[in-house]
Amino acid sequence: MPKIYASRSNEISSREKRNMDRAKKIAAKGMVLLKNEGLLPLTKDKKTLAIFGSGVRRTVKGGTGSGDVNSRTVCTIEQGLQEAGFEIGTSEWLDLYDQLCAQALNEYMEAFMKAIKEKGQGGVLYALENPYRDPDVPSITDEDIKGLDKKLAIYVIARTSGEGSDRRVKPGDYELSEVEIKNLDKLCDSFEKVIVVLNVGGVIDTKYLRSKSEIGAILLMSQLGNISGNVLADVLVGNVTPSGKLTATWAENYSDYPSAETFGRINGDVADEYYTEGIFVGYRWFDSFGIKPAYPFGYGLSYTKFDSSVQDVSLKDEQLLICVKVTNTGDKYAGQEIIQTYVSQPQGVCNKPYQILAGFAKTKELRPKESETLSIKVRIRDLASYDVKNACWVLEKGEYLLRVGTHSRNTAICAVLELDRNIVIEKCQNKLALDCDIKEVVADKSKFYSYESQVKEYSSAKRINISNLEIKTDIVEYSNNPAEIKTGLVAQLSNEELATLCVGSARGGFGQQSVIGAASTACPGAAGDTTSLLIEKYGIRNMVLADGPAGLRLSKSFVTDSQGNIIPSLGESAMGGIEQLLGMPVPQRPEDAIDYYQYCTAIPIATALAQSWDVDAIEEAGDIVGEEMEEFSVDVWLAPGMNIQRNPLCGRNFEYYSEDPFLSGMCAAADVRGVQKHKGRGTCIKHFAMNNLEDNRSHNNSHASEQTIREIYLKGFEIAIKEAKPVSVMTSYNLLNGIHTANSYDLLTSILRDEWGFDGLVMTDWGTTGGGDMNPAMDNKYGFSDSALCIKAGNDLIMPGSQEDVDLILEGLNNGVISRAELQKCALRIINQIWLNN
Ligand code: BGC
Numbered sequence: 044m045p046k047i048y049a050s051r052s053n054e055i056s057s058r059e060k061r062n063m064d065r066a067k068k069i070a071a072k073g074m075v076l077l078k079n080e081g082l083l084p085l086t087k088d089k090k091t092l093a094i095f096g097s098g099v100r101r102t103v104k105g106g107t108g109s110g111d112v113n114s115r116t117v118c119t120i121e122q123g124l125q126e127a128g129f130e131i132g133t134s135e136w137l138d139l140y141d142q143l144c145a146q147a148l149n150e151y152m153e154a155f156m157k158a159i160k161e162k163g164q165g166g167v168l169y170a171l172e173n174p175y176r177d178p179d180v181p182s183i184t185d186e187d188i189k190g191l192d193k194k195l196a197i198y199v200i201a202r203t204s205g206e207g208s209d210r211r212v213k214p215g216d217y218e219l220s221e222v223e224i225k226n227l228d229k230l231c232d233s234f235e236k237v238i239v240v241l242n243v244g245g246v247i248d249t250k251y252l253r254s255k256s257e258i259g260a261i262l263l264m265s266q267l268g269n270i271s272g273n274v275l276a277d278v279l280v281g282n283v284t285p286s287g288k289l290t291a292t293w294a295e296n297y298s299d300y301p302s303a304e305t306f307g308r309i310n311g312d313v314a315d316e317y318y319t320e321g322i323f324v325g326y327r328w329f330d331s332f333g334i335k336p337a338y339p340f341g342y343g344l345s346y347t348k349f350d351s352s353v354q355d356v357s358l359k360d361e362q363l364l365i366c367v368k369v370t371n372t373g374d375k376y377a378g379q380e381i382i383q384t385y386v387s388q389p390q391g392v393c394n395k396p397y398q399i400l401a402g403f404a405k406t407k408e409l410r411p412k413e414s415e416t417l418s419i420k421v422r423i424r425d426l427a428s429y430d431v432k433n434a435c436w437v438l439e440k441g442e443y444l445l446r447v448g449t450h451s452r453n454t455a456i457c458a459v460l461e462l463d464r465n466i467v468i469e470k471c472q473n474k475l476a477l478d479c480d481i482k483e484v485v486a487d488k489s490k491f492y493s494y495e496s497q498v499k500e501y502s503s504a505k506r507i508n509i510s511n512l513e514i515k516t517d518i519v520e521y522s523n524n525p526a527e528i529k530t531g532l533v534a535q536l537s538n539e540e541l542a543t544l545c546v547g548s549a550r551g552g553f554g555q556q557s558v559i560g561a562a563s564t565a566c567p568g569a570a571g572d573t574t575s576l577l578i579e580k581y582g583i584r585n586m587v588l589a590d591g592p593a594g595l596r597l598s599k600s601f602v603t604d605s606q607g608n609i610i611p612s613l614g615e616s617a618m619g620g621i622e623q624l625l626g627m628p629v630p631q632r633p634e635d636a637i638d639y640y641q642y643c644t645a646i647p648i649a650t651a652l653a654q655s656w657d658v659d660a661i662e663e664a665g666d667i668v669g670e671e672m673e674e675f676s677v678d679v680w681l682a683p684g685m686n687i688q689r690n691p692l693c694g695r696n697f698e699y700y701s702e703d704p705f706l707s708g709m710c711a712a713a714d715v716r717g718v719q720k721h722k723g724r725g726t727c728i729k730h731f732a733m734n735n736l737e738d739n740r741s742h743n744n745s746h747a748s749e750q751t752i753r754e755i756y757l758k759g760f761e762i763a764i765k766e767a768k769p770v771s772v773m774t775s776y777n778l779l780n781g782i783h784t785a786n787s788y789d790l791l792t793s794i795l796r797d798e799w800g801f802d803g804l805v806m807t808d809w810g811t812t813g814g815g816d817m818n819p820a821m822d823n824k825y826g827f828s829d830s831a832l833c834i835k836a837g838n839d840l841i842m843p844g845s846q847e848d849v850d851l852i853l854e855g856l857n858n859g860v861i862s863r864a865e866l867q868k869c870a871l872r873i874i875n876q877i878w879l880n881n
Contacts, residue, residue: 108206123272389441665717708762831855
């Protein structure tokens, strides 16, 4: 019987309170002020608020699916403002919206029950693909605004999205709904000024908002976890100055994104995704092709003003040091500024964008007139490109322009690095060849973004010659077929025991007895366990794996009998009681039943964390999770998620940091450090790799060139691994150039282990080998990944696992597809991880 770590008391604990306070401080740093014509912070005389919009009472704390964290409570915007002393002058309108939502939920549940009746447990997957979404808001009438002070109104636009389905370019999702526009028109006509708050997890269309002069402030609140409302109140009243900056480009028009017409289901093809935009993702696209964004990458305002000036740029060994003095020139508010460094690489053999982000730093909170000198480091190695023709990472000869500023469209050239020869940083082999012909976009310098003062900046910039740098070329040695291990524990294990170890504990089969995102039997609500079958004979204990990234995802409560046996389906399960809906037998609550509680902190979504550009704050967010993992005895956190926000419609973008690989890598590294400073607690960075859409995610083939894959989609993972050593990596659902990532030896062994030196554990995503089909009736062009080939590829652990996976591994051994040595290698990595966690 597993030991129970949950609390017997339902009282809020001091840990919960402390972590909420910590989360508040972190969350405030990730809000981005997009526009402010003196409306914010609110003046002290404001007491009764005219506040409308879907997010006021139904505040979205984060997205749905496995990335949703079951916190005890969520402080809504309404509550947060009330606790800050405001009165809400619009409660009748908010009540009406509540009624509409209750009605819509009833209708949804009816459809859900029908799907369950028809599809059995496939109904759960139906729910993922067709998630419940709140209906549109009611119109604001004259009656609703009667008696309200007409100086100022606030409108909160909320959106939610999640695992299993992508967003749509339609009203109420990417676009504003007709009613939202009508409501905002009404407020703009009736009130002197309007503030818009965006309680969203990703980009929305802001064209309308920017077109209305009455909308004097736009605040991207983002989705901040269970303390959302309190944090917003603090920022609105000016207790805290927002200091976040965008980590994705917000386009003028959806059609400005390079994958706009082909992404996911838009072109009717959910089987093949062609990455024809190549390396031109996010600002790399907008800047290289002269497209003006609505809000550029790295953009964000403050309540105060800053002045910054580059003091010095120097080169030491292989690293540039850029010193920038930042002064708060305002006279009222304290605030923090973020300085960003971009580099324009020389055009050569490799395709290159206008610029890439290469470094950043954030000041402490500067009081009015206070200054700080930031030191930003840029490693010369990080400026290399991947040359497919010569299979190497290379710094091509030419000039590298160093740009420093406050967002991607507001920088100045402060140094020019001169290189008169090509320097090969790393010699490797091409491993991810395209499985079809695609025509990738190529840079055209004549279209690059340009601005008036650049010629002058260029001619007065400091010149630094880097030709004589002695940069060593790393030559990768790729591993050979492993030899059988003849001594130690893995030598003693039979083939069956080895296979058992390499398959998670949900032996009833994924999608049958286990529910997605909550398959653990040891820790209710955790996503899964490794096997417990070898405890008695070998002392190899199971590990508990639980989701993130917006905190630790466990059931809020559960019930045991007096002997401590967990009684499934009682208590508030991680899936909100879905087992009961599925008609699984719901046991009677025994008289001597004991209740247990495991309330975790819902921290801000990953995008909001990244928007802080504050690696210390992100490390602290990881520290919160690590502390809670210790309390509930969770071994591995299935986070951070670090796929690239390639297109704003990806349903899980909120779980990811950015469109930029460098920033994603640095944020993930900080998150990992925060968790792993807790002894025995590990992280699992995911989804490796190119899981950039959700519709038909298990059967989608991403086609991209090796340069694109390595520079954009793998780079962040590489940085996180090299900087912070996460203990594990989760593969993705999709195929990459024709091979399931879960089965890709080239990706999981040659690149991840041989090139990057990763020596931890690799696991599959849940149900990659079968069972987790969103739409079993659909005739898919590509199938599931193969259990035996997972082992061959170096994918050590199949999660959540089924007896079928064990059987298929054994079959693979018998028919020579895999060797005992390969299976031993995977098993050994699992055992090593268990020992490490002990
Ligand atoms: C998600 C993973 C998650 C896993 C376990 C999958 O559906 O893609 O991110 O960690 O479930 O819940």
